[in-house]
Amino acid sequence: MGNKICVDAGSEYCPCHLAKSGDCISCSLLSGKDLCECNLKGICIYQNFKKNNEKISDAREGILCKVLKKKEIETNVYLISISIPKYLAHELIHPGSYILLKDKKRKDDMFNSPISVMNIDFKNYILDIVIESLGPKTKDLLNSDTVFIKGPYTNGIFGIKYFKKLKSKKVLILAKGLSSVTLVNAVNNLLKNNNEVRVFFDNSGKKIQEVEKILKESNIDIKHFDFKNNENIIRKELKKGVDMVFSAGSNHFNKNTMNIVDSIDTTISLAITNNNLICCGEGICGACIVKIKGEKMKTCKTQIEPRLYLKEALK
Ligand code: FES
Structure with missing residues (x-):
């Protein structure tokens, strides 16, 4: 499968250590092939890498940030507000943005938790996130008053290209549970x-x-209902004419969304939350790998077509 899209391609974090090790996601020449197979527009990763004597870009570094507020908003679910630097606030506004977070006492990166960005207050540079207390890492974070934040990471959604190209169109968002933070x-x-x-x-x-x-402040039209027993409400909405659907939920939820959408119109663009296990976020550890048509894909950095992902990775 050629032409894989790395979310970091062409960014300040590219070329990364994967170029050095011969494992670049987007550049076939920097992943051991003889021919260029990419169709990236703009910066050529290969030339950039060679021109700079194979120097790789600086990796994201953890920065120390103060936790300002913690509030339990559901059983074992907490809203956390963290003071962050201005530059980081402006880098966390993209759909699918997430950070790696660990308590300041933890040296080891195995304590990093990937957490989606919920909201940013641009007056005071405060980041809001939601954490569910599940195990040692999240419990650690909930007891912390100062944390290390690494970011920005941006592959929290598959189908980001649709967000980029959609203008003056109709979008339906279906959401369930903690994925709503996206x-x-x-x-x-x-x-x-x-x-x-x-x-x-x-x-x-x-x-x-x-x-x-927050959505109501932007005058978004919102409805609540039990999807399982009311799929017809969704079908009816789709029949009115929708250009894109963003499904924010578990893999099971997203697959069900795809089936409903495809039963009406397979040409509707589909974006989904990336629910894969993420550990390093940098393409090194392999924790996030899924197999698509027999090929291993690192989902912390690779954009995968949502329908392909739901059909192949969840077989
Ligand atoms: S999370 Fe480590 S390779 Fe993707």
Whole structure:
């Protein structure tokens, strides 16, 4: 499968250590092939790498940030507000942005937790995230008053290209549970391009009221219902004419969304949350690998076509 798209390609984090080790995701020449197979527009990763004497870009570094507030918003689910530097705030606004977070006392990166960006207050440079207390890493974070944040990472959504190209179109968002935290950045991005956005929440999942409050401030049309028993409401909405669907939920939820969408119109663009296990976020550890058509893909950095992902990786 040629032409893989690395979310970091052409960014300040490219070329990375994967270029040096011969494992570049996007450049076939820097992954052991003899011919250029990429169709990247703009910067040539290969030439950039060679021109700079095979020097790789500086990796993301953990920065120490103060936790300002913690509030339990659902059983074992906490809203955390963290003071962050201005530059980082502006780099975390993209759909699918996430960070790696660990308590300041932890030296070892195995304590890093990947956490989606929920919202950013640009007046005071405060990042809001939501953490569910699940195990040692998250419990550690919830007891912490100062944390190391590494970021930005941006592959929290598959189908980012649709967010980039959609202008003045109709978008339907289906969301359930904690994945709803990805909606703020996604909706802000869609509104910037004059898209009309409607949001349906499946009310059988955990509720993140704060997300809904923020969306209401942007006058987003919101509906709540139990999707399982009311799929026809979704079908009816799709039949009215929708250009893109963003499904924010578990893999099972996203697959179900795809099946409903495809039963109406297979040409509707589909974006989904990336729910894979992420550990290093840099393409090194392999924790995030899935097999697509027999090929191993590092999902922390590789954009995968959502329908292909749902059909192949979840077989
Ligand atoms: S999370 Fe380590 S390679 Fe993707």
